[in-house]
Amino acid sequence: MLEVKSLEKSYEKDKPALTDISFDIKPGTFVAIIGPSGAGKTTILRSLNQLIKDDGGQILLDGHDIRTANKTELRKYRRQIGMVFQNYNLVERLTVIENVLHGRLGYKSTLAGVFGRYTQAEKEEAMSLLKKVGLENFALQRCSELSGGQKQRVGIARSLIQHPKVILCDEPIASLDPASAQNVMELLKDLTEEYNLICIANLHQINMAKKYADQIIGIRKGHLVFDENADMLSEDILKTLYDQDITKELE
Amino acid sequence: MTDSESVLQQPKTPKSPEIKLHEKSLSRTMIIVVFASLVLITGYTLTHLDTAGVQINVAIKELMTTMNQMFLQPNAGTDGLPLLLQALGSSVILSILTTIIGAVFGFLFAVLASKNLTNAYLGASIRVIMAVVRAIPTIIWALIFSIVCGLGTTAAILGLSFHSVAYLTKAYSESIEGIDESTIESLKVTGAKFWVIVFQAIWPTIVASFVSWTFIRLEINFANAIAVGAAAGAGGIGYQLFVASGMSFDFHETGFIVYMVVLVTFVLEFIAVKIRRFYLSR
Amino acid sequence: MQSPVKYLSRKGWHQTAIIAIIGGIYVFGSWILNFDNLNGLLAIPKAFAWLGVNFRPNANTMEYLPRILQKLIQTVLLAIASTVVAAIISIFVALLGSKVTGINGFVQTIVRGIASFFRNIPLVAWSMILLFSFKQSDFTGFLALLLMSIGYLIRAFMEIIEDEASETMLALKATGASYFQVIFQAVLPQILPSILSWILYMIENNVRDATLVGILTGTGIGFIFDIYYKSFRFDAAGMTVLAIIFVVIALEIISNQIRKVIL
Numbered sequence: 001m002l003e004v005k006s007l008e009k010s011y012e013k014d015k016p017a018l019t020d021i022s023f024d025i026k027p028g029t030f031v032a033i034i035g036p037s038g039a040g041k042t043t044i045l046r047s048l049n050q051l052i053k054d055d056g057g058q059i060l061l062d063g064h065d066i067r068t069a070n071k072t073e074l075r076k077y078r079r080q081i082g083m084v085f086q087n088y089n090l091v092e093r094l095t096v097i098e099n100v101l102h103g104r105l106g107y108k109s110t111l112a113g114v115f116g117r118y119t120q121a122e123k124e125e126a127m128s129l130l131k132k133v134g135l136e137n138f139a140l141q142r143c144s145e146l147s148g149g150q151k152q153r154v155g156i157a158r159s160l161i162q163h164p165k166v167i168l169c170d171e172p173i174a175s176l177d178p179a180s181a182q183n184v185m186e187l188l189k190d191l192t193e194e195y196n197l198i199c200i201a202n203l204h205q206i207n208m209a210k211k212y213a214d215q216i217i218g219i220r221k222g223h224l225v226f227d228e229n230a231d232m233l234s235e236d237i238l239k240t241l242y243d244q245d246i247t248k249e250l251e
Numbered sequence: 252m253t254d255s256e257s258v259l260q261q262p263k264t265p266k267s268p269e270i271k272l273h274e275k276s277l278s279r280t281m282i283i284v285v286f287a288s289l290v291l292i293t294g295y296t297l298t299h300l301d302t303a304g305v306q307i308n309v310a311i312k313e314l315m316t317t318m319n320q321m322f323l324q325p326n327a328g329t330d331g332l333p334l335l336l337q338a339l340g341s342s343v344i345l346s347i348l349t350t351i352i353g354a355v356f357g358f359l360f361a362v363l364a365s366k367n368l369t370n371a372y373l374g375a376s377i378r379v380i381m382a383v384v385r386a387i388p389t390i391i392w393a394l395i396f397s398i399v400c401g402l403g404t405t406a407a408i409l410g411l412s413f414h415s416v417a418y419l420t421k422a423y424s425e426s427i428e429g430i431d432e433s434t435i436e437s438l439k440v441t442g443a444k445f446w447v448i449v450f451q452a453i454w455p456t457i458v459a460s461f462v463s464w465t466f467i468r469l470e471i472n473f474a475n476a477i478a479v480g481a482a483a484g485a486g487g488i489g490y491q492l493f494v495a496s497g498m499s500f501d502f503h504e505t506g507f508i509v510y511m512v513v514l515v516t517f518v519l520e521f522i523a524v525k526i527r528r529f530y531l532s533r
Numbered sequence: 534m535q536s537p538v539k540y541l542s543r544k545g546w547h548q549t550a551i552i553a554i555i556g557g558i559y560v561f562g563s564w565i566l567n568f569d570n571l572n573g574l575l576a577i578p579k580a581f582a583w584l585g586v587n588f589r590p591n592a593n594t595m596e597y598l599p600r601i602l603q604k605l606i607q608t609v610l611l612a613i614a615s616t617v618v619a620a621i622i623s624i625f626v627a628l629l630g631s632k633v634t635g636i637n638g639f640v641q642t643i644v645r646g647i648a649s650f651f652r653n654i655p656l657v658a659w660s661m662i663l664l665f666s667f668k669q670s671d672f673t674g675f676l677a678l679l680l681m682s683i684g685y686l687i688r689a690f691m692e693i694i695e696d697e698a699s700e701t702m703l704a705l706k707a708t709g710a711s712y713f714q715v716i717f718q719a720v721l722p723q724i725l726p727s728i729l730s731w732i733l734y735m736i737e738n739n740v741r742d743a744t745l746v747g748i749l750t751g752t753g754i755g756f757i758f759d760i761y762y763k764s765f766r767f768d769a770a771g772m773t774v775l776a777i778i779f780v781v782i783a784l785e786i787i788s789n790q791i792r793k794v795i796l
Binding site for chain 3: 351
Binding site: 051075078079087089090091092093094102105107108110115116162168 | 704705706711713714717719722
């Protein structure tokens, strides 16, 4: 269970980027965060694993507040929270399997991690995860040789090997062609059910959100304006989310 | 990288076959080989280095005294500020002048040398000539010209210009070769003349990188102007620096000159950043 | 909004003004420096004619060859050693000072300051003050090249880290990996090829700079060229220049081949 309570963040004084954001997510739920550019979607996502330090509120993962954790505790929380990026953020020069195994670093001693020593069990798990995302034949390829959709699936495998409770997806399909995008979304959806995950994705594409998400959170100018089941998303709400913004800008 | 390989050498358990993390690849091997040989060469060189019997700790102590005099107690020395400023000014002008020459001729040669513009033979021969010119250090160019022109500014200008032209030809032609083929084609089909294409399509496309490279060269030329002044007796602040540090051993003055030079390089860098930003924003 | 016609005419005016200013600077500069453009231009063919006659190595020159080659090899070795040592120091400093992997803003500012300081102090100044303390020896030449290279490589490495490693750094941080794990597993593997490419470039550059340092500090190929040049043994000086050309171009070709494989 992930509970966010009254999250606040401002990058500049008196210009809040997030105001009083609260929502709950149950395991096994695929959540889409939608809203116009600059509304604060990325800020929410990145404060959930504290890549961005927020200013106030609570982020409870199974009842423990991530925000008050010290450095060591934070590392332990972070390894329970996988992250998938728009630009995949892989080490392009390393092989697919090496990138997947990077997800294990949070569990290793500093020295073992520094020298990249992984156990046989970890390697086997990496292989089975690659099979799951359909890349078992690519394990020894360099990531730079893969297509965008394949890279994103490596990114997903990397987050799965963390044995996460939560996966955060920051615009996971924004750089992909429509077919690969469908593919990745389906994969994320299936994994959410299979592993009983909390999967939270920032999305630009409303049709994708409607099609795949169980729960949709709408953000506008740093405020939460919608948090319901996906089928509750109506035209009116979309207008509040997007249109008024556009009319304002035209003035 | 090497460490993950040593993992592979662990004894294999009979049941589950070892899972490889990467295959042998040429690029991996090449990186390791190059790094290893560089380190070996360095090790050999450092252990066979001729130190002329100088005791390192004494020398370092002496160096610290010198540095202290230079950086903490600088003064204009016997030459005085006006003379030094004049020398500095002539070095700056020297570097600007040679950069202008380098930019003009460099651009012309770059156009003629770029693979996407001219016929292969002309381009290749210009590239080879420029590579040879570039391989000869500026200081040697200056010394060569000083035989014909006598020691002094003319030799320095010619020496610096030669290297600048060769350097900028390479830099500009790489920018030109990066241009999208279609830009050039679209003008070719309109029947535009060669130099019209150059100034209407190529020039506007590369102007930002042209400006970038030119200012990088200006900074290099300023450093070279000092070097040529010192080692080829071509005058300017480099000569004053050489006299102060190598003949009159006045390290207070050396420090003063170094500060002046560093200040100029900061100003050049600042101007370069501003102008680059201006051209990139357009 | 300005009309297109106005824009074009302003642009034309703008270009004319820039050309006029640059031309003006050129003329003014020539006047200040007493640079006679015509005679300067005429000196070029004269210089080459002179080179053709005097710098041409002849049969006797061959006896200088072993000594030239020995000094040349020594110079290349010094260039490599100074670059490699500089690179080892620089990579640590760059990791401390880059915006991506750095410790904090204060350290970053200090590192930037140091790099820029080392880079901008003229090579002449380094050579001369080192010569004063360390006397005429290879070690002096090594130190001068080392200090100069450090300034360049710190800046280059910091830019490489900031350009190439920031995204992967973020991803591994999000998995809960510790600082050193991220450095060794993500940052270093990612930047290694670019680092190597810069090291190769710096070696080429140091071979050229070693000539200057050599003339000033009496070491390596620069020293031997200076001796031949000053004692009017121009055939030997010409041979030395040919040797330098050969080595620099050979290094350039080798580096480019290596780059092709690794990048």
